[in-house]
Amino acid sequence: MRGEADAEPGAGRARAGTAPASTAPASTVRAASRVAGRAATRAWLFAALIGAWWAWSAGSTSVYFPPLAKIVRTLWAQWAVGPARAQLGSSLEHLVLGYAIAGLAGIGIGALLWSLRYLREATSPYLYFLYVLPAPVLVPAVITVFGIGAAMKVVIIAFAAVWPTLLNTLDGMRGVDAVKLDTARALGMSGARRTLAVVLPAAAPQVVAGLRNSLQVSIILMVVSEWVASTGGIGYYIVTAQESFDYLGMWSGILMLAIVGGAANLLFVLAENRLLYWHYGARAVEGRA
Amino acid sequence: MMGQAPQPPVVALKGVRKGYPLRGGGQRLALADVTFDVARGEFACVVGPSGAGKTTLLRCLAGLAMPTSGTVEFEGTPLRQVPAGVGVVFQDYGRSLFPWLTVRGNVDLALKARGVARDSRPARIAEVLASVGLADAGRSYPWQLSGGMQQRVAIARALACRPDLLLMDEPFASVDAQTRFGLEDLILRVREEFGVTVVFVTHDIDEAVYLADRVIVLSASPGVVSEVIDIALPRPRDQVATKRDETFAAYREHLLGLVMTR
Ligand SMILES: Nc1ncnc2c1ncn2[C@@H]1O[C@H](COP(=O)(O)OP(=O)(O)O)[C@@H](O)[C@H]1O
Ligand SMILES: [Mg+2]
Numbered sequence A: 001m002r003g004e005a006d007a008e009p010g011a012g013r014a015r016a017g018t019a020p021a022s023t024a025p026a027s028t029v030r031a032a033s034r035v036a037g038r039a040a041t042r043a044w045l046f047a048a049l050i051g052a053w054w055a056w057s058a059g060s061t062s063v064y065f066p067p068l069a070k071i072v073r074t075l076w077a078q079w080a081v082g083p084a085r086a087q088l089g090s091s092l093e094h095l096v097l098g099y100a101i102a103g104l105a106g107i108g109i110g111a112l113l114w115s116l117r118y119l120r121e122a123t124s125p126y127l128y129f130l131y132v133l134p135a136p137v138l139v140p141a142v143i144t145v146f147g148i149g150a151a152m153k154v155v156i157i158a159f160a161a162v163w164p165t166l167l168n169t170l171d172g173m174r175g176v177d178a179v180k181l182d183t184a185r186a187l188g189m190s191g192a193r194r195t196l197a198v199v200l201p202a203a204a205p206q207v208v209a210g211l212r213n214s215l216q217v218s219i220i221l222m223v224v225s226e227w228v229a230s231t232g233g234i235g236y237y238i239v240t241a242q243e244s245f246d247y248l249g250m251w252s253g254i255l256m257l258a259i260v261g262g263a264a265n266l267l268f269v270l271a272e273n274r275l276l277y278w279h280y281g282a283r284a285v286e287g288r289a
Numbered sequence B: 001m002m003g004q005a006p007q008p009p010v011v012a013l014k015g016v017r018k019g020y021p022l023r024g025g026g027q028r029l030a031l032a033d034v035t036f037d038v039a040r041g042e043f044a045c046v047v048g049p050s051g052a053g054k055t056t057l058l059r060c061l062a063g064l065a066m067p068t069s070g071t072v073e074f075e076g077t078p079l080r081q082v083p084a085g086v087g088v089v090f091q092d093y094g095r096s097l098f099p100w101l102t103v104r105g106n107v108d109l110a111l112k113a114r115g116v117a118r119d120s121r122p123a124r125i126a127e128v129l130a131s132v133g134l135a136d137a138g139r140s141y142p143w144q145l146s147g148g149m150q151q152r153v154a155i156a157r158a159l160a161c162r163p164d165l166l167l168m169d170e171p172f173a174s175v176d177a178q179t180r181f182g183l184e185d186l187i188l189r190v191r192e193e194f195g196v197t198v199v200f201v202t203h204d205i206d207e208a209v210y211l212a213d214r215v216i217v218l219s220a221s222p223g224v225v226s227e228v229i230d231i232a233l234p235r236p237r238d239q240v241a242t243k244r245d246e247t248f249a250a251y252r253e254h255l256l257g258l259v260m261t262r
Helices: A002-007 A024-057 A068-080 A085-115 A117-132 A135-146 A150-174 A178-186 A191-228 A234-243 A247-275 A277-288 B054-062 B103-113 B118-131 B147-159 B177-194 B205-211 B246-260
Strands: B011-021 B027-038 B043-047 B069-074 B086-089 B165-169 B197-202 B214-218 B223-230
Touching: A024 A068, A068 A085, A068 A247, A085 A117, A085 A150, A085 A191, A085 A234, A085 A247, A117 A150, A135 A150, A135 A191, A150 A191, A178 A191, A178 B086, A191 A234, A191 A247, A234 A247, A247 A277, B011 B054, B027 B054, B027 B069, B043 B054, B043 B205, B054 B086, B054 B165, B054 B197, B054 B223, B086 B147, B103 B118, B103 B147, B118 B147, B118 B177, B147 B177, B177 B197, B177 B205, B197 B205, B205 B246, B214 B246, B223 B246
Parallel strands: B027 B223, B043 B197, B043 B214, B086 B165, B165 B197
Antiparallel strands: B011 B027, B011 B069, B214 B223
């Protein structure tokens, strides 16, 4: 790790002027160990919480709060090798599709509105209205139009999740430093290239913040859409189990949902760290200057 | 006037006036009436106090801003956008470099934007980075470098497309004195190597006299050209010898007098 950072040409030179004593590789190592430390703390806390739940519930005879060991066994039997796999698959399909549409449309429409000032000014009140409107209230309307099939769920997820990305993209692009725009023009970049190669990357930290928000909304709406009117998915499974007094099944569904949410977040953070490597690096340097 | 050059000037400003609209209507005049030419191969420094309209002038020269009235011609044609023959270095390298790209990436983007073929780009990047003494820094990110090195990246990026005219807006104002002297010598050397005409904006009179063939003095806001002075100091210039020269001191004193009385 260290050797690799040192091999980076130029990275090891002293920063003349602002911070002569500190060098980039040292800070990289420090940052890496800080991240590792935080991850370790989290892992310990997670293990401790699970352990506590496991121990506390071990002797439970309540049908409402079955022992964790039993829930995990049901989880395996139902979701890993059992019939609920189809429910998981259908949920994931809607989530991935709805979120992808929300993300792409959010960035695309955000960028379009950014470049068309008059349209932006005309639509901005409606955008904020739709943003603050709680998406679940739209579910009945979407059902009326799209029925209760897969399309309805994807539409609900996409419609609810598009706003955070769209508004963050718009805000981020509007906040791009005028010097960067001047630079892009001075380099002779065409309008489209300026948007794609300068404005979008410069706005990326905020776009990513929007995408993270959209992901959370997507997961919530995935479940809500399955609760309301559906014949499949994790949300449907949980509700059906609860209604038929299958509390073990219900808990296994809730646990499955937690796993889906956790995995989605983990993937997001990994992608974010790769994509915004430069942003965090530059910010760490600024912090020291 | 120095150099009755047979060629037409690289840039020519005639009666350039530039106002910015004010909130309550009307406008704030940044440049009142600016007229001057820059000959091919010349190193022209524009000095003036803060707020004199130096940045505004440079943006008009680059084609980044249109004058309210008057004309700016680059190689005989009126400016509409930034021409391919112009490179610009901004004051604040931290805001001008693209932090998501490596040093190579920053230079490469300039070449891409001007349509330089993919297979000739790596050699061009290596060449221009070597010219500014950053041959080994290509894979670093700008923010991993010192301020002086970052400004050299910006210079390399501006030179990558081999411009006829290099415009620089107080490029060394935010680095420490020692680094600045090094950068001044670097820009003189690079200018020889690339045979580029330079318009260099600064508020530092010593820097202007040290670098220039000609110093254009802007009065305080709104800017007008209050004086143009040919600098007859020998080249190559030297940080110690040139600045010890009596002629250097005389220019310096004269310019200080001009700027102070305003
Ligand atoms: N975009 C702008 N909008 C309004 N006023 C501006 C703008 N840019 C510069 N000015 C004004 O024009 C004058 C000259 O500014 P500038 O060209 O930046 O001067 P300098 O670079 O010499 O410090 C200043 O009074 C400044 O406030
Ligand atoms: Mg300025």
